[in-house]
Amino acid sequence: MNISSLFSQFMGGLTAAMFLFLIASGLSLIFGVLRVLNFAHGSFYMLGAYIAWQVVHWAQPSGAAFWLAALGAALGVAILGGVIERLLFRFLYGREELYQLLFTYALVLILGDAAKIIWGTDQLSVSRPAILNGGFEVLGTTVPYYNLFIILIGPAIALGVWLMLTRTSLGRMVRAAALDREMLDALGANVGWLYTGMFMLSAALAGLAGALVTPIQSIVPGMDVEIIVQAFIVVVIGGLGSFWGTFWGSMLYGQVLSFGILIFPGFSLFSVFALMTVILIVRPWGLFGKPIR
Amino acid sequence: MSRFNLRSERVPWALIVFLIALWLPWVGSRYDTLIGTQILIYALFALSLNLLLGVTGLVSFGHVAYFGLGAYICALLMKSLHWPFLLSFPAAGLGAGLFALVFGFFCVRLTKIYFAMLTLAFSQIVWAICFKWNDVTGGDQGLPDVPFPDLAWMSSLPGFGHFRIGDEFYFLVLVLVMLCVAALRRLERSPFGRVLTTIRENPERAAFVGVNVRAYELAAFTVAGIFGGFSGALFGIFNRGVYADFVFWSKSADVMIMTILGGMNHFWGPVVGAAVLTILNQQITSYTEYWPLVLGTILVVLLFAFPGGIMGALDAGWTRLTHRRRNA
Numbered sequence: 001m002n003i004s005s006l007f008s009q010f011m012g013g014l015t016a017a018m019f020l021f022l023i024a025s026g027l028s029l030i031f032g033v034l035r036v037l038n039f040a041h042g043s044f045y046m047l048g049a050y051i052a053w054q055v056v057h058w059a060q061p062s063g064a065a066f067w068l069a070a071l072g073a074a075l076g077v078a079i080l081g082g083v084i085e086r087l088l089f090r091f092l093y094g095r096e097e098l099y100q101l102l103f104t105y106a107l108v109l110i111l112g113d114a115a116k117i118i119w120g121t122d123q124l125s126v127s128r129p130a131i132l133n134g135g136f137e138v139l140g141t142t143v144p145y146y147n148l149f150i151i152l153i154g155p156a157i158a159l160g161v162w163l164m165l166t167r168t169s170l171g172r173m174v175r176a177a178a179l180d181r182e183m184l185d186a187l188g189a190n191v192g193w194l195y196t197g198m199f200m201l202s203a204a205l206a207g208l209a210g211a212l213v214t215p216i217q218s219i220v221p222g223m224d225v226e227i228i229v230q231a232f233i234v235v236v237i238g239g240l241g242s243f244w245g246t247f248w249g250s251m252l253y254g255q256v257l258s259f260g261i262l263i264f265p266g267f268s269l270f271s272v273f274a275l276m277t278v279i280l281i282v283r284p285w286g287l288f289g290k291p292i293r
Numbered sequence: 294m295s296r297f298n299l300r301s302e303r304v305p306w307a308l309i310v311f312l313i314a315l316w317l318p319w320v321g322s323r324y325d326t327l328i329g330t331q332i333l334i335y336a337l338f339a340l341s342l343n344l345l346l347g348v349t350g351l352v353s354f355g356h357v358a359y360f361g362l363g364a365y366i367c368a369l370l371m372k373s374l375h376w377p378f379l380l381s382f383p384a385a386g387l388g389a390g391l392f393a394l395v396f397g398f399f400c401v402r403l404t405k406i407y408f409a410m411l412t413l414a415f416s417q418i419v420w421a422i423c424f425k426w427n428d429v430t431g432g433d434q435g436l437p438d439v440p441f442p443d444l445a446w447m448s449s450l451p452g453f454g455h456f457r458i459g460d461e462f463y464f465l466v467l468v469l470v471m472l473c474v475a476a477l478r479r480l481e482r483s484p485f486g487r488v489l490t491t492i493r494e495n496p497e498r499a500a501f502v503g504v505n506v507r508a509y510e511l512a513a514f515t516v517a518g519i520f521g522g523f524s525g526a527l528f529g530i531f532n533r534g535v536y537a538d539f540v541f542w543s544k545s546a547d548v549m550i551m552t553i554l555g556g557m558n559h560f561w562g563p564v565v566g567a568a569v570l571t572i573l574n575q576q577i578t579s580y581t582e583y584w585p586l587v588l589g590t591i592l593v594v595l596l597f598a599f600p601g602g603i604m605g606a607l608d609a610g611w612t613r614l615t616h617r618r619r620n621a
Contacts, residue, residue, distance in 0.1 A: 037406060039546075091597070097406045098352045099596050102553065105546045106596070109589030117583065225543060229417055236414055240407075273421040280414055284403055 004140035009258045015147045017254025018154030019213055023227060024234040024246045025161060026205035032241030033178045033198045034093070036100045040107035042228030043115075044081060044203045048073035048210025049219045050115055053124045056214075066129035066215075073211035074204040081203025085196050093195075112224055121221050128215035146215055153212070157205070158247050165243065174198060178241070233276050239289020248287065306561060307478060311471045318460040328575060330463045332568045333470045334528045339551040339563030340477055341520035346549070347557030348481055349513045350493030351401075354409045354545050355416030356521055358396070359389040361540030363522025364529035365423060365430060368439040371530075378442030378530075382469070385526035386519045392419075393518020394511070401510040404496075413542055424537040435536030439529050466527055473520055478560060480516065489513050550592055556602030565603050 027041045055069035084107065092100050128146045135144040165171040176184045177191055185191045217223075230253070238249025253272060260271030279287065317329045338360055345351040367385035370376040376384070396415040403411055423430045430436065444461040447453050453461075480486050488509055491499045500506050529535040538544075555566025573591075578584050599606050 035406060037410060088593070088597070095600075096352075097409065098346070098549075098553075099600065101352070101354065101406075101409065102546070102549060102592060103596050105543075105550075106589040106592035108543075109585040109592070113583045113586035113589070117586075225541075229542065232410075232413070233417075236410060240410070270421050270425050273418045276414055277418055280411060281399055284399070284407070284411065 007139045008141040009262060010255070011141065011143055011147065011151075013254035013256075013258030014151055014251075015216075015254075016257060017250045018150050019209060019216075020230060020234050020253060021154045021247055021250035022157065022209035022212070023206055024231040024238075024250055025158065025243070026202035026209075027228075027231050028235045028238070028241060028243060028246040029161070029198060029205075030202040031235065032243070033174055034195060035178075036097075036104065037232075038202070039101070039104040039228055040084075040111065041104075041202070041206050041231065042224040042226070043108050043111040044077045044206035045210040045213075045227055046115060046219075046221075046224040047080065047111060048077045048207030049214050049223065050119050050124070050210075051076045051207065052211035052214050053119070053126055053219055056126050066126070069126070069214075070208060070211040074208040077207025077210070078200040078204035082196055082200040085199040089199070090192065090195065108224060108228075112221065116221050119219075124219040126214035126219075150212060155247075158243075161201075161205075162243055233272060235286075237276055237279050237286060239286025242286065242288040242290075245286055245288025252287075307471060307475050310564075311467070314467055315464075318456060318463055323457070323459060326460050326463045328571060330459075330466050330531055332571045333463075333466050334524050334531060335548070335551060335567035335571055336564040337470045337473050337527070338521060338524035339548050339555070339567045340474060341517045341524060342548050343552050343557055343563045344477065344481070344489075344513055344517045344520070346552055347559075347562070348486060348493065349489040349510060351510060351513070352405070352409045353400075353412040353514070353517070354542070354549070355396075355412035355414070356517065356548060357540055357542070357544040358412075358416035358419040359393050359518040359521035360525035360528070360544070360548075361416075361419060361423060361535075362392050363389040363525030364535045364539055365436070365525075366522070367526030368436045368529045368535040369429070371442075372436060372439055382523070382526050386522040389522020389525065390515050390519035393521075394515045397511045397514035397518070401507045401514060413545070416540065416542055416545060420537060420540040420542070423540050430537070433537060435534055436529075437534040439532075439534055441530060462531065466531070469523070469527065473523055474564075477520060481560060485509075485512070550588065550595075552602075553600075554591070554595060554602050556604030556606075556608075558601060559604035559608065562602055562604040569603065 023041065023045050026044075027038060030036060030038050030041070052066075052069040052073040055072040056065045059065040059068050089100075089103060092103055128144075132144075132146040132149055135142045135147075137143075163171075165174060173184065173189055173194055176189075177194055181191055234249040234253050235246055236249075237252060238245030238247070252275070256275050257272050264271060283289075314329065314333070318326050321329070338356075341359075342353065342356045345353045345356070363385040366388040367378075367381045370381040370384055371378060396412070400408055400411045400415070424433060426432065427434075441458050441462060442465065444458060444465060447461045447464065448456065453464075481489075488499070488504055491504065492506055492509060496506050525539070528539070551566040551570050552563045553566070554570055555564065556562030570588075573587075574584060577587050581587075595602065601609070
């Protein structure tokens with residue numbers, strides 16, 4: 001095995017990791033604040049991909065079509081998320097986890113079929129933006145510019161959200177809401193809309209990820225349940241609700257998946273689950289999470 | 294004080310259900326028998342989940358793992374090793390229970406949502422193994438052509454002569470499921486079951502009065518795994534094959550919906566839920582391919598309007614009815 005193929009595996013793992021991070025960060029954010037595992041997060045991602053396709057379809061000749069699509073997907077899914085949270089989901093906050101979990105599962109069922117009704121069951125694809133066509137050669141491996149773009153945008157968004165959470169007054173409120181919702185409410189903060197806002201931000205991240213994945217993967221029904229399991233593994237590895245945990249969790253996941261193919265061909269999926277099992281047994285709260293009782 | 298009460302322990306509901314269900318192959322069509330078998334199997338699966346969900350208050354989102362394990366173990370033993378059903382069936386339950394014991398050991402260390410996620414994670418591990426271990430589980434091809442148990446002796450019974458294998462299997466499933474139901478009911482009414490309910494109501498207080506909460510939770514998890522394994526074993530034979538999507542996480546949600554729909558605070562709730570959802574599924578999929586949309590909508594209505602499920606609503610209605618009559 002030479003350095004070139006190792007590097008190629010590494011880059012593949014890194015790109016996969018950054019996509020996963022975009023998706024898992026929203027999942028982790030919502031869990032950190034609302035303590036809800038949102039199964040519908042994968043559906044938001046899928047809808048983002050479909051909306052992106054639709055926007056590209058409408059704005060086709062324009063060179064900016066792809067960027068417009070990414071923006072449209074993030075905004076469209078954020079609005080959908082906001083409406084769902086305001087009209088339905090917020091009434092379940094006081095209820096048992098079971099009802100919240102099942103509600104997000106109901107969304108998976110409804111949104112999955114809605115996408116089938118609107119866009120059909122055929123595979124759809126979007127070509128990558130013209131500026132990012134081609135690639136460059138490193139260590140004998142061609143790295144497409146688009147993959148480089150994804151690898152850069154992941155950490156950029158991570159940094160952006162982290163700064164928002166730690167350096168702004170909004171972020172302080174979000175962290176306070178995660179600790180003690182009632183106290184924050186009593187102090188006069190509008191917790192209801194804060195939750196709505198976080199739900200929309202999380203949905204926007206999923207929608208954006210869905211749009212950005214379209215030049216690499218075709219859009220198919222069922223991509224929602226497939227991705228939610230992967231995002232779920234990432235947040236479990238990293239530690240639920242821990243932002244940097246999600247980042248490193250996705251890095252680890254991407255590399256284990258990528259090199260797992262080299263070590264056990266055909267069993268790469270298994271290597272990821274093995275990693276998760278070991279972490280769950282040794283540190284059930286994840287690599288970066290805090291022990292909970 | 295002999296007022297008739299639906300919840301009364303004096304009404305032998307298990308016997309009544311058994312006697313009614315027994316007539317199905319004589320009265321109904323082959324199709325009805327098929328649906329009946331499916332309902333019975335799902336009812337057992339949902340009941341085993343409810344031992345955790347409704348009785349102990351543990352939200353297991355990975356219960357499908359034990360259903361799948363039971364199905365694979367029974368199918369492998371019967372198909373590859375040619376074991377008789379009489380041995381394969383208990384082995385499937387015990388095998389699934391053993392896995393539940395091991396996984397449960399790690400799961401019961403966590404609570405609430407973390408418990409739910411760890412159970413989900415383990416079920417996905419089982420899924421990945423079933424999906425990828427081609428040599429044993431057949432991978433994505435699954436295990437087709439699982440043989441029926443040898444039921445030829447049944448046709449020598451008076452009145453049973455004209456039945457096909459599907460009807461005979463229905464009788465077998467009916468007897469086995471009813472035995473399991475009776476066992477589960479006995480268990481829930483036993484001191485052991487009462488302790489589980491105490492844990493659901495208040496784990497801290499249960500611990501304070503000297504109950505080893507984790508040990509009881511683990512025991513409940515294992516028993517639920519055993520009965521889940523039994524239902525999976527029957528389903529594998531019923532379906533004439535075992536496939537990896539038996540173990541996919543969304544199946545855990547589906548059985549949870551059955552339990553909630555019927556009502557998880559009532560012993561018969563999961564049975565009612567399994568029956569209603571199976572029949573509804575058959576009816577609606579003949580009109581439209583968008584069954585998930587319908588199921589999702591039902592679920593949303595249920596969560597917001599009828600959190601107690603069908604049995605909860607019936608109970609409330611019955612109470613109101615008898616109350617009014619007494620006041621009049």
